[in-house]
Amino acid sequence: MKILDRPVALELRNVTKTFGKVVANQNVNLTVYKGEILAVLGENGSGKTTLMNMISGIYFPDGGHIVIDSKPAVIASPKDAFKYGIGMVHQHFKLVDVFNATENIILGMENEKKYRPKEAEAKIRAICEKYGFKIDLSKKIYQMSVSEKQTVEIVKVLYRGAELLILDEPTAVLTPQETERLFAVLRKMRDDGKSIIIITHKMHEVLSLSDRIAVLRKGEHVGTVETANATEASLTELMVGKKVELNIERTDPHDCTDRLTVEHINLTGADGVKVLSDISFTARSGEILGIAGIAGSGQRELLELIAGLLKPDSGRILYKDPKKGGEVDLRNKTPMQIRDMGVRLSFVPEDRLGMGLVGNMDLTDNMMLRSYSRGKSAFLDRKKPKDLAEEIVESLEVVTPGVSTPVRRLSGGNVQKVLVGREISLSPTVLMAAYPVRGLDINSSYTIYNLLNRQKEHGVAVIFVGEDLDVLIELCDRIMVINAGRITGIVEGRNAVKEELGVMMTMSKPNGSFEESRRAESEENRNE
């Protein structure tokens, strides 16, 4: 049966939502059929999540209707959404850590007058069997890996009788293998007649999983295509509104010398959990060293440690000065001391507005963050930072009303350009970037890749922590895989195979998954 002949599950008619002057969704018309997987594709800020939040009752539309069973539906809360059989699995899981899977699944169910875990468990087991979920129902959430938690979320939604499931970027936290398993389950659910809406911006996943693809651009629904007729290029064009070149030009590294050598670093977190175990590697000038790993495997801590924000239990961080040739140990030095030693170390942290920049300050004041203390005067010199801000706005095409606009008002891509621009302006010898393209649209992402490549060509030792394995393989000269705080391998970027990296990221480890999930959890909390 063709999809368009199937019964309609839900219809959006002229749905509009605005936040202040920002139009998040404008007159969106969209139909979801029963028994299909609809992918919603769009760049960041194109209104995908807002639209889904309106369907699941988190926001209320300013205009237009949501139609279910050919009657206008009023979805004013997630509870209403459940009444209509709509359930959403959010990017950040909403689970109670100290409860087990069953308890989380039945939590908050109104009809359950009495707490009967046995009956509920039987019902949950039936759901799991039907769709092929593998889950230990008595396991506590804090002991679970990210993928297991996601399973609990999905089962929870099904248990509540959802006929339409919305998944917001479900694969962002999964390895390639886990992603495949999830997709198999989703396909089974589709064949069972359920409707699934999946938000993602990983193009190849969209193409392999969905039946139809709805593309949003700047809050408007610019078209829905059958997946069979779509290609990566055609979708990108639809998303961006013009043809884009999606090539990363990787030049061969030359004149590589060791710049930063990390030796036997160990780090224990505040809760006594081992975060990094015996980490040793070398970053060389003129090459990009990629770091791959599941979120929360210790990547963030590793970079913060090198930048002087954390102190390791043991080990050395040796920096070779390109001019003087000497070697200095950066361990236990503060960022200020590292700078005073003449080490030009730039760091683009993962948390842009919480760490790299100050959201409420304007571009000029954010430029000063790194340089304000220069000179003996007790007063600030705002002239040079202002010039620098103007230069970055000009050269990186930052879209902003002016250099005296608070950076929090800029879009994600522009915020990142400001941050990367500032860090590069310090003419670094080592440039570390943690997830520099997270949340960026395609154009901005490629701008950032090119900036990193240009730094590499200038002889900078670039360390790049990424999450998209395809990009890591395309961009990096070497890829180091980190797994629960240990290095499980360093491979040549040109020979790397995605599946192999995936295996190295998840190989069973002596400490078990308990630790890893706890760390992933705290990572999540920090991001919220």
Place this chain on the structure above:
Amino acid sequence: MNKQKTKAVREPLFHVVKKSDIPFWQAWLIRISAVIVALLLCALLIMLLIHANPLKVYRSMFDGAFGTVRRRWNLAQALVMLLCVSLAVTPAFKMRFWNIGAEGQVLVGGLATAAMMFYFGGKIPTPALFLVMTLASISASVLWAIIPALFKAKWDTNETLFTLMMNYVAMQLVTYFINTWVTSGSGTLSPMSEYGFPQVGPHKYFLNILVVAILTAAVYVYLRFSKHGYEISVVGESEKTAKYIGINVKKVIVRTMALSGVLCGIAGLLLVGGTNHTVNTSTVGGRGFTAIMVSWLAKFNPLYMILTSFLIVFLQAGAQQVSTDFRVNNSISDIVTSIILFFIIGCEFFINYKIIFNRRAKEDKK
């Protein structure tokens, strides 16, 4: 998905949406209309409760603040003293250090000043006396301010509770010293006016006004243009960013609280050495707490704080006059003052948010 369930859900009547930035004049228009609405509401209340002509009541408020030369000087004095304490709390607040102990910090400064007057008055030359008064006041206040700061920096204690508790310690100290000094049993230290600061300029309060005016400009410049001020902003906005760029957060916390202490010390000095010439537990008169409101209302900008402290002292002076003129107790003036403040603070909601009434809900009603 049946009809009954659909009916059970009713569309909300309105929802609240955040506004993007609105022009300067529009924000002020909202604020001014808030004051007007507040005055109208108060007028209604006055008519209902004390059967007086609200215009006359407002007239009397205005008189209370500006009626005579003496009242105008008193108003100016009240304004600068409140402003001075507000200046003291502002740097810490900008750093998100919730110091609610300004009351105690000013009080110990005043106590130290009084102690110097008591022990050294008439025994050492006047210029030397003024010097030790100043030094003692400032050191006492700085001590009171940096104790919670050090604990916060070292052990991450809660500064709000800590500074609040220090207020009571300060008050007990004052009671203790007064009981030691005053042997007559009256429990009050009579003014030592001969050792107070001499009159400068046209009026006895002129010195205080002058000092606070200079401080206001200095604090404004410090926060806006100095490297220290920049560090305070960064620490206040995001401690993580501060660490990322290598600011020593602990040092900034202690240094900023020490500055707050210096300003509190000056406030204590002016209150005791320049105004009352004596000390008691109500010397600061709640200014340490009112200052928090002044500072917040002005969004931590020292220049706006002139305006907000004026508003508060004007309301206080006016309200007092109303209770004398109309022979009512203080409650009615308190009510008027609170209504006006409530509207001024409440109108910020309408500056930041707008309410959208849902069209469909309205249509349903028709």
